[in-house]
Amino acid sequence: MVETVAPTDLLRWIPLLPLFGALVHGVLLALVRRALPRGLVIALSVGAPALAFVVTLLGFFQLRALPGSSVGLVDEVYTWIGAGRVVAEMSFLLDPLSVVMCLVVLGVGTLIHVYSIGYMDDDHREDGGFQRFFCYLNLFLCAMLMLVLGDNLLVLFLGWEGVGLCSYLLIGFWYGDRWNAYCGLKAFVVNRIGDFGFLIGIFLLLWALADVGATLNFRELEAALPRIVERSVAVPGWLGGSWRLTTLIGVCLFVGAMGKSAQIPLYVWLPDAMAGPTPVSALIHAATMVTAGVYMVCRMSFLYEAAPGASALIAWTGAITALFAATIAITQTDIKKVLAYSTVSQLGYMFLAAGCGAYSAAIFHVGTHAFFKALLFLGAGAVILALHHEQDTDRMGGLRRRLRRTHAVFLVGVLAIAGLPPFSGFFSKDEVLLSAWLAHDVPGHQWLWAIGVVTAAITAFYMFRLHFRTFAGASRVEPQVEHHGIHEPAATVLWPLYVLAFFAIVGGFAGLPQAYGDLLGVPDSNSLSNFLRRVVRTQEHHVAHSTEFALAGVATLAAALGAAGAWLLYVARPELPARIRSGAGALHRLLANKYYVDELYDALFVRPLIALSDHVLFRGIDAGLIDGVAVNGSARFVRSLADDALKYLQGGLTQGYLITMVAGTFAVLAWLLAA
Amino acid sequence: MIPLEHVIGLSAILFLIGTIGALTRRNLIVILMSIELMLNAANLAFVGFARAWGEQDGQLFVLMVIVVAACEVAVGLGILIALFRNRETVNVEDMSLLKW
Numbered sequence: 001m002v003e004t005v006a007p008t009d010l011l012r013w014i015p016l017l018p019l020f021g022a023l024v025h026g027v028l029l030a031l032v033r034r035a036l037p038r039g040l041v042i043a044l045s046v047g048a049p050a051l052a053f054v055v056t057l058l059g060f061f062q063l064r065a066l067p068g069s070s071v072g073l074v075d076e077v078y079t080w081i082g083a084g085r086v087v088a089e090m091s092f093l094l095d096p097l098s099v100v101m102c103l104v105v106l107g108v109g110t111l112i113h114v115y116s117i118g119y120m121d122d123d124h125r126e127d128g129g130f131q132r133f134f135c136y137l138n139l140f141l142c143a144m145l146m147l148v149l150g151d152n153l154l155v156l157f158l159g160w161e162g163v164g165l166c167s168y169l170l171i172g173f174w175y176g177d178r179w180n181a182y183c184g185l186k187a188f189v190v191n192r193i194g195d196f197g198f199l200i201g202i203f204l205l206l207w208a209l210a211d212v213g214a215t216l217n218f219r220e221l222e223a224a225l226p227r228i229v230e231r232s233v234a235v236p237g238w239l240g241g242s243w244r245l246t247t248l249i250g251v252c253l254f255v256g257a258m259g260k261s262a263q264i265p266l267y268v269w270l271p272d273a274m275a276g277p278t279p280v281s282a283l284i285h286a287a288t289m290v291t292a293g294v295y296m297v298c299r300m301s302f303l304y305e306a307a308p309g310a311s312a313l314i315a316w317t318g319a320i321t322a323l324f325a326a327t328i329a330i331t332q333t334d335i336k337k338v339l340a341y342s343t344v345s346q347l348g349y350m351f352l353a354a355g356c357g358a359y360s361a362a363i364f365h366v367g368t369h370a371f372f373k374a375l376l377f378l379g380a381g382a383v384i385l386a387l388h389h390e391q392d393t394d395r396m397g398g399l400r401r402r403l404r405r406t407h408a409v410f411l412v413g414v415l416a417i418a419g420l421p422p423f424s425g426f427f428s429k430d431e432v433l434l435s436a437w438l439a440h441d442v443p444g445h446q447w448l449w450a451i452g453v454v455t456a457a458i459t460a461f462y463m464f465r466l467h468f469r470t471f472a473g474a475s476r477v478e479p480q481v482e483h484h485g486i487h488e489p490a491a492t493v494l495w496p497l498y499v500l501a502f503f504a505i506v507g508g509f510a511g512l513p514q515a516y517g518d519l520l521g522v523p524d525s526n527s528l529s530n531f532l533r534r535v536v537r538t539q540e541h542h543v544a545h546s547t548e549f550a551l552a553g554v555a556t557l558a559a560a561l562g563a564a565g566a567w568l569l570y571v572a573r574p575e576l577p578a579r580i581r582s583g584a585g586a587l588h589r590l591l592a593n594k595y596y597v598d599e600l601y602d603a604l605f606v607r608p609l610i611a612l613s614d615h616v617l618f619r620g621i622d623a624g625l626i627d628g629v630a631v632n633g634s635a636r637f638v639r640s641l642a643d644d645a646l647k648y649l650q651g652g653l654t655q656g657y658l659i660t661m662v663a664g665t666f667a668v669l670a671w672l673l674a675a
Numbered sequence: 676m677i678p679l680e681h682v683i684g685l686s687a688i689l690f691l692i693g694t695i696g697a698l699t700r701r702n703l704i705v706i707l708m709s710i711e712l713m714l715n716a717a718n719l720a721f722v723g724f725a726r727a728w729g730e731q732d733g734q735l736f737v738l739m740v741i742v743v744a745a746c747e748v749a750v751g752l753g754i755l756i757a758l759f760r761n762r763e764t765v766n767v768e769d770m771s772l773l774k775w
Contacts, residue, residue, distance in 0.1 A: 647775040648775060650773065650774055650775045651771075651774055651775075652771030652772070652773060652774025652775075653768065653771060653774075654767050654770065655697075655698055655699075655767060658697060658698055659698060662694060662698070
C-alpha cells in the first residue's frame with residue numbers, strides 16, 4: 001500500500017498560537033518593562049493553548065476523514081535549510097501518533113495554564129514574574145508542539161532543544177534562591193549530554209544516507225532504511241567489535257531520549273527539577289517534556305524494529321530505571337520528590353513497552369500517565385498552597401478532613417498510578433506488562449515482566465504511603481502554618497483537578513484491551529491501538545484471554561499488596577516504620593540518600609571536571625598558555641629582541657647606513673647578474 | 676669616434692670616486708658633492724648609451740636627473756645651513772642624535 005499524505009495549511013497554527021502568546025508577553029515585558037494587566041495576561045496565555053487545542057481537534061477530524069491510504073496531514077511551511085543535497089523543510093505532520101500526543105500536550109497543558117492562574121497569583125515580584133511565567137509556559141508549549149508535530153528529525157530536534165531551554169528557564173524561575181538556579185542549570189547540562197548523543201545519531205543517519213540522498217524526513221527515512229540495514233560499523237572491542245549501523249544509530253538516539261526522559265544514567269536532573277513552581281513540575285516533568293523521548297522512540301519505531309539490539313537496551317534500561325526510581329521513592333519525604341521519582345519510574349515503564357515493540361502501549365501509558373501525574377502534581381500543589389509552601393510530608397498529616405476536595409482528587413490519582421482497576425493506570429500498565437511478557441525477541445523478557453510487577457507493588461506502596469502521610473493520621477502541621485489557616489484552594493486551582501481526575505478515571509477505556517472488550521461485548525475495543533496501527537507497529541496478541549486475565553490479576557494483586565502494606569505501616573501500625581528504619585539502618589540510609597548517585601556523579605564527573613577546568617583549562621591553558629605565552633609572551637619576545645639585538649642596527653652614523661645601502665645595492669646587482 | 680667602452684669606463688671610475696667620497700669624507704658639503712659626482716657618472720653613462728644606440732631616451736633621462744639633482748642640492752644645502760646654525764659644525768659624525 002502506497003502511503004500518502006494530504007497537504008494542509010492548518011497545522012502551522014498549532015505551534016504558532018502559543019508562540020504568539022509567548023512573544024507578546026516577552027517582547028512587551030522587555031520593551032515596556034512594565035507588566036500587562038493580569039486579566040490580559042491570563043486571557044492571552046490561556047487563550048492561546050485553548051485555541052491551539054481547538055485547531056488540533058479540527059486536524060483530528062480531518063485526519064479521521066482521510067481515505068485509508070493516507071497516513072496523515074502535512075503542512076509544509078517553507079524550506080528551512082537547503083544545503084546541497086541536505087534539505088530540511090519546516091513542515092509539520094499530523095498523523096495518529098502526533099495527534100494523540102498533541103491532544104494530550106494541549107489538553108493537559110491548557111488545564112495547567114488555568115491552574116497556574118491560581119497558583120501564581122501571589123507572585124508580585126518587581127520583574128513581572130507573573131507575566132514572565134506565562135511567557136515561558138507558552139514558549140514551552142510551542143517548543144513541545146514543534147517536537148511532536150515536526151515532520152523531520154531536525155524540526156523535532158528544534159523543539160527538543162526548545163523544551164530543554166524552557167525547562168531551564170522554568171526550573172530556575174524563582175532564581176532569587178541560588179539552589180533553584182543550580183537545579184535549572186543541572187537540568188540543562190544533563191540534557192545537553194543526552195542531546196550530544198541525539199545529534200550524533202542524526203549525523204550518523206545523514207552520513208549513512210549520503211549516497212542515496214540524505215534526508216531527515218520520517219517517511220523518506222523509513223523508505224530509505226532498507227538500504228542501510230545491512231551496513232556495519234566498527235566499534236571498540238569491548239563492545240563487540242562490530243555493530244549494525246541501525247543499532248548504533250538507535251543507541252545514539254536513545255541516549256538523547258535518556259536525557260530528555262530521565263532514564264538511568266541521566267535521570268538525576270528530574271528530581272532536582274522540582275525546584276520550579278509546581279505547575280511547572282506538572283507540565284514539564286510529568287505530562288509533556290519527559291515524554292519526548294518516548295515519543296521519539298515511537299516515531300522512529302521503523303528504525304528500532306530493524307535494530308533489535310537497541311530495542312533490548314531500551315527495554316532493559318526502562319525496566320531497571322522503573323525499579324530503581326521506585327525504590328528511591330519509598331523513603332522520600334518531600335511530596336514533590338516522591339512524585340518526581342514516580343515519574344522517572346513510570347517513564348521506565350514506557351520505555352519498557354517501547355523496547356518490547358509495543359509502541360502503542362507506550363503511547364497509551366504516556367497518555368494515561370499525563371492525566372494522573374498532572375493530577376497528582378497539581379493536587380500536591382494544592383496541598384502545598386494550602387499549607388503556605390510547605391512540602392515536607394513530615395509536617396503534614398490529617399489533612400483529609402480539612403482539604404476534602406483535594407483529598408478526593410488526589411486519591412483518584414493515587415489509585416490510577418497504583419494501577420488498580422478500573423482506573424486508567426490499570427489498563428495502560430497492564431498493556432506494558434503484557435508486552436514485556438510477549439516480547440520473545442528481547443532477551444530475558446520474563447525477567448522484564450517480573451521487574452515490572454515488583455515495581456507495580458512498590459509503586460502502590462509508596463504512593464499510598466505518600467497519601468496516608470499527607471491526608472491520614474494525626475496532624476503534624478507546624479503551628480505557624482496552622483496560625484495562617486488551612487483552606488481549600490481557589491476555583492481556578494480546583495477545576496483543572498476535577499477535569500484531570502475525570503480523565504484519570506476513564507482515560508484507560510481509550511485503550512481497553514480486547515480481552516475486556518470481548519467480556520463486555522465491544523468489538524475493536526482497543527480504539528487507541530487500532531488508531532495508532534497505521535503509523536506504529538502494534539504488538540499482535542497471540543495470547544489466550546485467560547493468560548491475559550491471569551497476568552492482570554498478578555499485577556493487580558501485587559499493587560493491592562503494596563497498598564495494603566502502606567496501610568498497615570502508616571495507618572494501622574504507625575509505630576512500625578520507625579522500628580523498620582532502625583532495623584534496616586544501612587539500607588534505609590542508602591535509599592534515603594538516593595543510592596548516593598548524585599554524590600557519585602559529583603565525585604566522578606563534576607569535581608574532576610571543575611578541577612580540570614580550574615587547574616588545567618583556566619590556569620594552565622587560558623592564563624598560562626594563551627595569556628602568558630601567546631599574548632604577553634609574543635610581546636615580551638619582540639621587546640627583548642629589539643632591546644638586546646635589533647636596536648644596535650640604529651648606530652647613528654649616517655655613513656654606516658650608507659655603507660649598508662651600497663652593500664645591499666651591490667648584493668642585489670650581483671644576484672641579478674648571476675641569474 | 677670615442678668607443679662606448681671608454682665612456683662607460685669613465686662613468687664607472689667617476690661613480691666609484693663619488694661612492695668612496697660619500698662613504699669616507701666627514702664634511703657634509705663634500706659628501707653632497709660626491710653624490711653629485713655619482714649622479715653625473717650616471718648621466719654620462721646615459722648619454723653614452725643614447726649615442727651608441729641612436730635613441731633619445733637616455734638624453735631625456737639626463738635632463739630628468741639634472742632637475743632632480745638641482746632639487747636635491749637645494750633641499751640638502753637648506754638642511755645643511757639649518758644644521759650649521761644650530762650645531763656650528765658640518766661634520767657628519769656629530770649628527771648621531773637618532774641612535775639607540
